[in-house]
Structure formats: C-alpha cells, structure tokens
Amino acid sequence: MTTSNNQKIDQLLRHMKQSLAGVHDETGLYALLQPALNFHGPIRYNNRWPWSMTLGGLLLILLLWLLDSGQLNALPPEMLNSLWWLIRPLYQLPFGPWSPFVLLTVIGTWLLLSRYQRLKGLVDAIWHKNLLLDNQLQELSCQPETKAREFERRFCEFNRGNHKRSIDWLCQGHYQGEQHQFDYQLFDFHYVDKHTTTTTDSKGRSHTRTTYTHYHRYGVIMSFGFTRDLNILGYSNSGQRGIKWEPASLDFRKQFKVLAGSEMTAAKFFKPAVVEQLQQLGQKLRKLNLEFNSQAELCLTVADSDFANVPCPLGLEDAQAFLSLLQQQTRLVKLDAALHTIHQLLVYNDNNF
C-alpha cells in the first residue's frame, strides 16, 4: 500500500512535469494542478524506509566504532563475545567492516534527497511559470556564457568575476507607462571569483587552497535613448569610466558615485526630480548600479535575489492551497519599482516640449 502510494506520487509528478512544458497561460497553469487536486490523500512521500535505512546505518556505524574503540568493554563478557561473533564476518569485506553500513546510509539519504528534490523541483518550476505569467514575462533561451560575453561587450557591468560569468536566466518583458512604453530583458548574471591562497606551516610545508565565491546580480537591459555614457554606481565599479560628477543632494552623494562622459551629460540628466527618484530607488534596492552605454542603452543591476524571483511559500502537499496561491497575482515588487523609476527617468529626460 505504502509503495503503491509513492509510485502514484511519482507518476503524478512525472505527468505534471511533462504537462508544464505546454502551459502558456494562467488557465493552463490552473488546469495543470487538476490531477493533484484529484489525488487521494496528501501529496507526500512515505519515507519510512529511507529514514530507517539512514538512521539504522548510522546506528550500526556508531556501534561498530564503540566496539572497535573499546568503549563497550564494560558490557558483560558473554554479550561482548556474541557481538564480536556477529560482526567478525564484516572484517572479511574488501572495503572494511564499515562499508555495508555506509552504503546503507548513503542509499537512504539519496532516496530522501531525490524525493525531496523531485517534489520541490516541480513546485519551483510551476511557481516560476506562475511568476512569468503574472508579470507578463517571456523566458528566452540562451547560451549562458555566450550571452554573458555579449552583454559584457555592451556594458562594463558584466566585467565581473575572474573565473566564470554566465547569464543563468533571461526573459523578455514589456512596460507600459502613462507616457512611455519600452521592452526590456530581465536577467540573472552569475559570476564566480576564484581565490588561491598559499600558506606555509611551521614545518615549512606549503599548502595551496582555492576558494570559489559565487555572486549573482539581477537586472534589466533596455534601450533608453535620451542619454548616453553615464554611470550611476551604488555598488563597486567594474570598469566604468568618466568624469566624476556630484549633484547638489548630500544624500545622493552618499548613495551613489556618478561617472559621466561629460559634465553637460550629467548636468542635463540630473534634474532634481531625477535625483529624488534615484535616491528613493536606491533605498528600496541593494547595491544599485545604472549604466547608460554609448549606444544609449541602459543596464540596471541590483543584488536583491527577489528582484527577479520570489520564493514559493507553499508546497504541493495541500494542492488546493497551492492553487489558490497561483490564482493570486504575484508581482515582482522590486522589478516594478525599478521599471517605474526607469519610466520616470524617461519622462524627465524626453525633452519633447
């Protein structure tokens, strides 16, 4: 009965995963959950066996260690002899007496993790699709490293990470404001810094240790049109150049460093309302950078992981609650704030009068 239930869950997850690829609208997404709603009982694996294997394996490893280290010598000699008689064949094994218990633990843990991952992976994929639909975004396929190189040719912002650079996720969106509308690309830029440190111990032996630090920057790229060669940096400089410029606001000076192609470019761009808008956005987002390149394109990047994604608060255990959650509109609030500010920057710089 238990095995059968786990198999049914496996089948259900496989079926939903296959159907998810064909979902293109909210109705399709809600229909995807129908088999989960019809499922008898909670969508939860029965993990009694994997848990037993893991814990049993760990207990036996502990017992073997206690016996080996003589910690159980206080036991009655008859019992101790019986235990030794029982475990003696294990010492004939080619990989040592621990190997079967380690294997048992590893298999149990692998089963637990793979089931957890299967369920969570599907929930995350459905939630991701829901976010795309709720925010009118369309996922674009790209070669992560190639795309990062392409972006790097256009913006200094992507000149980060000495080991690896990739665009892990890319999608297309459209913003419709009161006075301007624009298309934008939303991305997750992943870069890795590699550090190698060599230390020498007291005996003169040197040790080399390599560490990899992973970073993510999220942002949007769009065609701005009204200004070029201007960098507004709330985070570290990654090769942006220009004349240092400071607007009158002391708060703005604390938040951002401005590098402009010319003082005229900066003076024209930084109207008081623009300064205020950027200050407010800088308070909402972490490590905000804006780079206007020589083609008048804008690249806005931040460090907030919820800029392009919001973690799913529920799982598939309660399919009805999960469906209700999907039916609500989940906006990417920080993305909306950034797009609104970009729109205001367009309004204050359009000079269409």
Next chain:
Amino acid sequence: MSSLLVLVILLAAAVLAVIVIHNSIIGRYNATQRAWSDVIAQERQKNKILPSLEQVAAQYSEYEKGLLEKVTALRSALAALSSDTIDTKSLAKAEGHMSEVVKGLNIAVEAYPELKANELFSKLMHEITEQQENIGAAVRIFNRNVELFNTGIEVFPNSMINNMFTHKHRLDTFDDSEASAGFEYKPNF
C-alpha cells in the same frame, strides 16, 4: 623620547581631525548653496514655456485678454531673477505671476473644453507639471541639505570647531506653509 612621539602623533591626529571637520562643514555649506541655486535654475526653466504660453494666449486672447499680459509679466519677472544673488522677493514675484498664468489657463479650459484637446496646450500643461515637480524636488533636496548642514555644525566636536574656526551659522529650512504662501522664504546664508 617615546612619550614625545606619542604627543606628536596625538597632536597631528587632533590637527587632522580639525581639518576634516572644518572641510566637511564647508562642503555641506557649499552643497546647500548649490541646492538653492538648483531651485532658482528650475524656476528659470519656465522661460522654456513662455513662447508656447504666448501662442496659446494669443489664440484665446479674444476671450482671455488678460492672459497675454500675465505671460508678459511672468517673462519680466523671470528676467529679473539672478543666480548670483539670492533674491527671494524676485522669486516670489515670479511664482506669483506663474500662478496667475496657470489660473488664466484653467479659466480658459473651463470656458473652452476643446482647448483640452489642443496638442500644444496638452504639452504645455505637461511641461508645467514637470517643472513644478522639479521645483518641489529641488526644494526638498535643499531642505535635506540644510538639515545635514545644521546637524554638521551643531554636534560635538563639530560645534566647537565651527565656533573656533569655521564660523558658519544655522540655516533655516523652507517649510511647506511658506511654500504655499508663495516663496516668502529668505535663506539666511
């Protein structure tokens, strides 16, 4: 010898601290003055809309004869503004004329609803809104700079250094009630 060295280091640190604090007060003062200049610069941006205002006024002068005179008065008031000297009376005068012009435009719209559909008029109103937003933002930035400057001269040990070397006095912010009264504010730089 070592105590003398410590004394010299302490003295050097004290002198350095005085220089840093003095410079920071001057920096904030200059930033506040610049913020005020931005308010004036935004005010003078109104010159951009004058030709369009005159065009609209001329179109409807048959009915709104006063509007053209108001635009002319605004032009003269803006010409009297100087970015070198802080003359809030002239600024208040310009703002007064501006509100008269806006009132005149509103009256014209009420009398002639087709004016709303006029592209030039719509652009004009949009520009006026944008200019007022920029003036509002410039005033808020100025006020915040004044606040930071005042804090910078009043906290210890800055107050001591200001009394001894920098000699700057507290500035007044431009509050909303004064703004609604039409730029009666006089910055005491």
